[in-house]
Amino acid sequence: MNILVIKQTSLGDVLHASGHIRAIKKHYQKQCPGSKLFLLTANTSADIYRHSPWVDELILVDRDSIKENWRKKPMRAIKEMQRTLSKVRQHKFDLAIDFQGLAKSVFFLYGAKAENKFVKGNWWGLKGFRNKKLHAIKEMDQLLQVAGIPTTDTTMELVVGNDDKLSVDRLLLKINLENKPILIVSPFSRWPSKDWPLKNYMEVCEAVSNAYQVVFTGSPDRKIQIDRGMEDGCCQSAVNMAGAQSLLEFVELTSRASLMLTGDSFPMHVAVAKQTPVIALFGPTDENKVGPLGERNRVIRAPGCDVCDNRHCSRHCLSRLDNDEVIRMIHEFTPDSCLASA
Structure with a gap:
């Protein structure tokens, strides 16, 4: 089973999802031993998951390049996003979850080859959850529950070498x-x-x-x-x-x-x-x-x-x-x- 998780920025937001990534991987490891979890995140956030035992492969977005070029040279930014999307589309996923819920992340969720897609927010054609009054971690808990994944422990973790x-x-x-x-x-x-x-x-x-x-x-x-x-x-x-x-x-x-x-x-x-x-x-x-x-x-x-x-x-x-x-x-x-x- 292949799983795609999307969480791009900022550093604190990316770290927030660490316990949820663990919960997803542990849940599907029991059901489908050998399941692979891919994380789409910004290159500036990659070290947070460099030693994570729950992430099998990182797909990196060049955040700085996109941000720098978006207004003055939008075609360069679009090409960078397309390059990243092509990396995503090299794989077929059984499940894709976007914990960001912003246009810059939902772009990749829509483009991913995935049978089941979930998103934080309300987006056309996607199953999701949104409650801005909740703590960010609790809001992601609710999204996992919509996806049928237990949330008994979603405390953050950070592994170093x-x-x-x-x-x-x-x-x-x-x-x-x-x-x-x-x-x-x-x-x-x-x-x-x-x-x-x-x-x-x-x-x-x-x-x-x-x-x-x-x-x-x-x-x-x-x-x-x-x-x-x-x-x-x-x-x-x-x-x-x-x-x-x-x-x-x-x-x-x-x-x-x-x-x-x-x-x-x-x-x-x-x-x-x-x-x-x-x-x-x-x-x-x-x-x-x-x-x-x-x-x-x-x-x-x-x-x-x-x-x-x-x-x-x-x-x-x-x-x-x-x-x-x-x-x-x-x-x-x-x-x-x-x-x-x-």
């Missing part, structure tokens, strides 16, 4: 000489309105630095910003790992951490997948739809924010969030022995 583990072993020997609990701080997301000011992150980290080894993470283009924040005199004992790790090395580092502090971002989802407690700061987005599931995780909402879902909201409600509230929450997670030494 041995090389990634060894790399983090070496890193920790260098940066954590006192063997303190590690606090990962990921201050940036793709939306400016979702980011608490870096100055606030720095001040909070300075306040808890005696109890934790603070490690800042982020994309390569954020390294200079974090360096400058530390040069201003805040949290100089922290380590800036922005741009210094691969995606999977970051995942492994997260699994070794005692706590993560971040906004609504991909690192937040990684922490949940690796069962590392996370304090997530929310402003324009709704934690009830995309927030961290799990009893150990906490959300702090920006005061007076009306959840506008605006990438560039001029109000920037998170700037009104008080440092003390975040520090108190971190202390709730901090072992008494560390607080005493601090």
Whole structure:
């Protein structure tokens, strides 16, 4: 049996589907041993499933090329989509499920040679499910149930390789000489309105630095910003790992951490997948739809924010969030022995 799963972007959304991919593969492995699961995803998301035992083959979409050319050179973008579709159509599928439900993904679902097709959303001629009020993971649970697939366990998972583990072993020997609990701080997301000011992150980290080894993470283009924040005199004992790790090395580092502090971002989802407690700061987005599931995780909402879902909201409600509230929450997670030494 051949199964096609479509989930293209963004990184957090792609990771959301990891438990559902496991549920699909395990279900059909019992019924049809030797079943193959193909995952259509963006090239930028491929590492999330590089070591997954549930994905047999990746079909990659050149997301950057399509996005770059869509307005100025649309024919190039269309040709890239056609090239990807031809890869999809090389196979005949018994089942195809699109967890994205957007035009850019449904294009491939319509074009796939599949006997049964399911989609997140309402699309002509396709069986689907859509309820925007549900958490993204719960919404995908419902879609699987429409497809007749059990959803007893759809918790996220992320598998790394041995090389990634060894790399983090070496890193920790260098940066954590006192063997303190590690606090990962990921201050940036793709939306400016979702980011608490870096100055606030720095001040909070300075306040808890005696109890934790603070490690800042982020994309390569954020390294200079974090360096400058530390040069201003805040949290100089922290380590800036922005741009210094691969995606999977970051995942492994997260699994070794005692706590993560971040906004609504991909690192937040990684922490949940690796069962590392996370304090997530929310402003324009709704934690009830995309927030961290799990009893150990906490959300702090920006005061007076009306959840506008605006990438560039001029109000920037998170700037009104008080440092003390975040520090108190971190202390709730901090072992008494560390607080005493601090």
